[in-house]
Amino acid sequence: MFLEKCFFKGNKFNITQFKNKSYNLTMSNLQTTIEQAWEDRELLSTDITKEAIRDVIEQLDKGKLRVAEPTGDGDWKVNDWVKKAVVLYFPIQEMKTLEVGMFEFHDKIPLKSGYKELGVRVVPHAIARHGAYLAPGVIMMPSYVNIGAYVESGTMVDTWATVGSCGQIGKNVHLSGGVGIGGVLEPLQATPTIIEDNCFIGSRSIVVEGVRVEKEAVLGANVVLTQSTRIIDVTGDEPVTYRGRVPSRSVVIPGSYTKEFPAGNYQVSCALIIGKRKESTDKKTSLNDALREHNVAV
Numbered sequence: 001m002f003l004e005k006c007f008f009k010g011n012k013f014n015i016t017q018f019k020n021k022s023y024n025l026t027m028s029n030l031q032t033t034i035e036q037a038w039e040d041r042e043l044l045s046t047d048i049t050k051e052a053i054r055d056v057i058e059q060l061d062k063g064k065l066r067v068a069e070p071t072g073d074g075d076w077k078v079n080d081w082v083k084k085a086v087v088l089y090f091p092i093q094e095m096k097t098l099e100v101g102m103f104e105f106h107d108k109i110p111l112k113s114g115y116k117e118l119g120v121r122v123v124p125h126a127i128a129r130h131g132a133y134l135a136p137g138v139i140m141m142p143s144y145v146n147i148g149a150y151v152e153s154g155t156m157v158d159t160w161a162t163v164g165s166c167g168q169i170g171k172n173v174h175l176s177g178g179v180g181i182g183g184v185l186e187p188l189q190a191t192p193t194i195i196e197d198n199c200f201i202g203s204r205s206i207v208v209e210g211v212r213v214e215k216e217a218v219l220g221a222n223v224v225l226t227q228s229t230r231i232i233d234v235t236g237d238e239p240v241t242y243r244g245r246v247p248s249r250s251v252v253i254p255g256s257y258t259k260e261f262p263a264g265n266y267q268v269s270c271a272l273i274i275g276k277r278k279e280s281t282d283k284k285t286s287l288n289d290a291l292r293e294h295n296v297a298v
Helices: 002-007 025-038 041-045 049-059 081-090 285-293
Strands: 068-070 076-077 094-098 103-107 231-233 240-241 250-261 264-276
Touching: 025 049, 025 081, 025 231, 041 049, 041 081, 049 081, 231 250, 264 285
Parallel strands: 231 264
Antiparallel strands: 068 076, 094 103, 231 240, 250 264
């Protein structure tokens, strides 16, 4: 309250009084500070802004804040200001040499650490950046998890899979070898990519641009999903097309459709929903049955 009375006027703070100082911020003022720095990058030189940004990153690292979170009614809420803090973290950080045994890195972001205490299994040469949350029971094969990501318990990030910045991965998900989950930083995307609970993402699949894969869905090998990708349900008498999301329990394989261009007709990639994974309390049995029934390569 003292901070609000002395330094905040409306939604703005006094830059001169804040400069070269350091304060503990309430969550409300934390958000206000981030939003103002996003609009005025000169504020990145103030200690209060740097402290606010680093506070957000610490909370992301511990899972106390998320870039996006389920609302409880089947939808998701994006905390845009938290994503902005991740973007603003880079310009306030200095390049440093990081040494891990015989390996050397040169970067602005520290590596995540303390895996034993976190209850996370990390196989060489898996790497996660500080600011990424890994829940107890996560397994990282040689893979990469970027800053701002949130990976829930029981999930395996398999060999050479990548969880991009601020990607949201649910419980008991399997990201197979070489899977690419897109981030929000380069280029800056409005919505993080979301993979919900109990999904299976087949090898070399790519999910980017904030696409949402709903609970228990199965993507076969080499499925590519962007916001413009047609996701076509071909299980009924007439096709049903989705964009930007895969309905829950869908079984999806790569496909193509014919599109007319000035130079002629060509095949364009799409994703085909060829069936539904049955509801089951035994998710592994449900998954195996779906893969066998629909002959899906993973």
